[in-house]
Amino acid sequence: MDQGRRRGLRLAALGVVLTAVAVPAYADPPPSTPPPASVTDVNRSLEQLQAEAAAVQADFAKATIAYTNALEQAQAAEAAAKKAEATATTSKGKADEERRRLGVVTAQAYQLGIPTVMGAESMLWSLAPIAESLQEIADRQTAITQLGNTQVSQYQRAMAAESESNRLKDDATSKRAAANEAAAKAQELSKQVQQKAADASAAMADQTADLDVASALSKQLQQTRNEQALARWQTYLAELTATKVTPPAAAALKNPGKLPTGLTPLTRRGAAVPGVAAVTVAGRTVRVMSAETIRAVNQAFSLLGKPYGVAATGPDKYGCLGAARVAWQPYTTLPNLVGKVYPNYQAVPAPQVQPGDLLVMGSKSLGLVHIGIALDNGEMIAADEAKGAVVVTTVPDNLYAVLRPTLGAPSKPQIAPVATSDAYAFRCGNTATSYDVGSGSWSWPLPDGSYEIGTPFGQSGSMWSSGVHTGQDFPASIGTTVRAVTSGTVRVEQPAWAGNLVRIDHGNGLETLYAHLSRVDVTDGQQVTAGQRIGAVGTEGNSTGPHLHFEVRLGGDPVNPMPFLATGSASTGWGGFSNGMIPAGRLCAIGSGHLLRCDAAAAYLQLSAAYRAQFGKSLCITDSYRSYASQVSLYQRKPSLAALPGTSNHGWGVAVDLCGGVDRFGTTQYRWMKSHAPSYGWLHPVWADQGGNREEPWHWEFGNPVSS
Structure with a gap:
């Protein structure tokens, strides 16, 4: 057993309504290049299971927190009721004592002949007429006056004590009723938690089995994707062999203006590409790559399927940088940190990317966090923690730079963005099970009870350009307040897919996105805090209905937002899986x-x-x-x-x-x-x-x- 990690996030939205996933689907931002359909389908199946698991977790967590809060309120109400009852009892004792004293004074007045009125109930509580005539009596007899004044004063004290006693009695009765009501509410919520727990346990038992099947199928389809990429590469090598051109050394291809005889510059968007050339045979143009580049790509393909290992460099496991280092040895030995790779090798424009190039991912605020070996078709070979192996995967949209080792050192200084220790730990050498976003409070992006849970992260659909939903949708009325989930720096954008988009940088590679807004209430560079209004729900951009499209991105990669909102800590999971849902x-x-x-x-x-x-x-x-x-x-x-x-x-x-x-x-x-x-x-x-x-x-x- 261990201590629940509840730091940083509010587990609430008690008014949320869970709906079936067959709600209107909404649009997502375009990806780089989508993977083959078969692989995408299985990846979505895995993501769908994760999204469903997270929704169950969120539902159960909210019920648990509601019960916990109700139990605390019931305990506080019970304590208040007991205190009020004790105070009322004490007050009644004081009132009884004041009535006793009034009785003594009244008896003395009676003995002196001061008129008293015996009411139907009691002489002690029928003194008002006497009090009105006491002044006339006092004019005649000083002693009687003094006793009369004492009698009136005691009467007033007794009446005040009785009034206070009655007030405290009513207060105690009210607090007892509140305590009983709170206890009944806690008891009812306790029953709901037990039922939610039973439902969650049954649902998760079924999903765990499905997850194992989907994971096994995903491995098979990943292998197919690897094989398809290798087949395309081998086809290229066969075409190059057919030209009877021997791949030249890297040095011979550095300058497009001074290529070996028979070779011509390879152009992209009208510009000659350094480090590669072309040859035309029988009217067909074939790309010519250096011998070192071909060897590096061949070595990268030989690593496919090798298990992922934290910071591993082979031969059995490979980490974030390990596969790229092995691929380019012995031609060059890459530094042991991605951030140190960037300053050492010539960067080329992204449109000129060629197989064998080093692709470094990251951002100015995050630093450089991942690396892969480029292939054609928007793919790369990389050690992928989520896949648990070296795989062929899609180049992510946080591509920072394309480096070509065969061009040597950069002609101008290339300064890598500074990476924080947290950013480095998350991608390269990650052993953490969660992503620490600090101790500040978090809130849900919409007010409690104002929304439903709509299309989940990872769901498939043709309405999304990537074929995959990259966020969590919250259907809500137009104009509903949208809030920052935690503190950060704002950037306002207007991409076609989102209409109005607020992006908040929370540091260490964590971003949240709020799309389709009808109104934006913040400005570029503004600092916001958790729960602060940043805009309003709308249906702008590529949308089929009013809703908030909410995303969480880590290192530029979209991740399932629901575990963030469900677990009480900004947990990203491990290998792409939710807590307790690892195959x-x-x-x-x-x-x-x-x-x-x-x-x-x-x-x-x-x-x-x-x-x-x-x-x-x-x-x-x-x-x-x-x-x-x-x-x-x-x-x-x-x-x-x-x-x-x-x-x-x-x-x-x-x-x-x-x-x-x-x-x-x-x-x-x-x-x-x-x-x-x-x-x-x-x-x-x-x-x-x-x-x-x-x-x-x-x-x-x-x-x-x-x-x-």
Whole structure:
């Protein structure tokens, strides 16, 4: 078990209405080049499952938060009622004492012959006429006057005490009614949470099976895409061979004006392309690439299918930069950071891109975060964390520059944008399970109860130029307030697909987009805060109905917004999957039926081997990867101990619960783990330490890769 990560986002929108996904579909921004239809279909299937899972998570989370809030309100109301009842009881005692004193004074007045009126109920509460005649009596008898004044004063105190007692009694009655009502509401919401939990568990159990099937099919279609790209490359090599032109050295093609005999410049948009040439045979023009470039592309193709590994450089796994480095060796050795690659190699205009070129992705605010080897047809070969392997994939729309290694160093200085540590951690060498967007508050983009949940992220449809929906739609009335989800810097745009678009840069590569607005209430460069009005819902641009199209982008890539709004932390998931929705095929076994994210599993097995060498037996483990359905089940049974479903690190495959002595503070086994586990990347979180927020000696999390 672990502590729910609720920092940063408000889990609300209690008035939201979940609708079927068959609502009107709305338009998206155009992509670079869409992948083959078959691959796109399966990717959408995976994304659709993720979107549906996130919607279920959001629905359950909102019900849970509503219940939690109602329970807190009921407890506060009960405390207020008890306090009011105690105060009323005390006040009644004071009123009774004042009435007793009035009785004594009245009895004395009666003995002195001061007239009193005996009403139908009681002499003590029929003194008003006497009070009116006391002054006449006092004119005759000083002693009687003094007693009369005392009687009137006591009467007033008694009446005030009685009035205050009645007021406090009414207040206590009102507060008791409110407490009873709050308790009934909490009880009803508790029943709803239990039903939501049962529904969520059943839905997730079905979707987990579907996810495994879709993931397996996606792998098959990715392999087909890889093979199709290789076949196109091999066709090109065959055409080049047929020209009987031997690919020249890179140096011979650097200057389009001084090419080897028989070769002519290759042009793009009327400009000669350096580093490549052309030859015409029987009226057919064939591109001629350098021998070094051909070798680099061949080597890149040989890496297809190799598993993704954080910062890995082969031969078994490859990280963000690893595949590109291996492809271009031994001709050149790329630096070990993408940001350091850009200053060292000549950039060429994007329209002149050729196979073998290095494609670096990023932005000025984010830095350079990813790299691939260019192919034709808007594709590239890259180590892709979401795919879990080196694959052929579409060039993303955050392409920053095209570099051609065969042209050598740049003719003019090329200064790479400064990358933040968070940006680097997210793309190249990512071991984090979530994207930290700071501790500031978040809000939903529309007010509670003003919208429905419409077309989800990843849904397919011909109305989108990419064939894939890149955001989450919220159908709402025109003019409904649109709010910034968190603080950032505004940029206002008017692309054709969106009409009016507000883009907010939140730093470290995180952006949110708000499209189809009927009105924009902010300006370029303006700083906004969470919940601040930035515009109003409309139907501008390529839209078939009034709605807000909301996107979250990380490093320029659209990601599913719903986990951000559902989990209580700005979680991007891992490998493109939601918490608790990772297919078994993307996880690695550690024995006894337990699974972890593969880098965490490798580190765990090394840790277990060291533990076995010390104690003569393997680590005792009770829990590892936890599906969303099992998180819900645990939350039903132990709501005070378990994390809110969808927030557990068990759901990312990077947490374990241990036994065999490690589960008790102060034991030899526990002390050994505290001393040695960090060397393998396994940490005991501060909140779980002795004296922490929740003492759990058994809970350990994978935080850093094993040092190499």
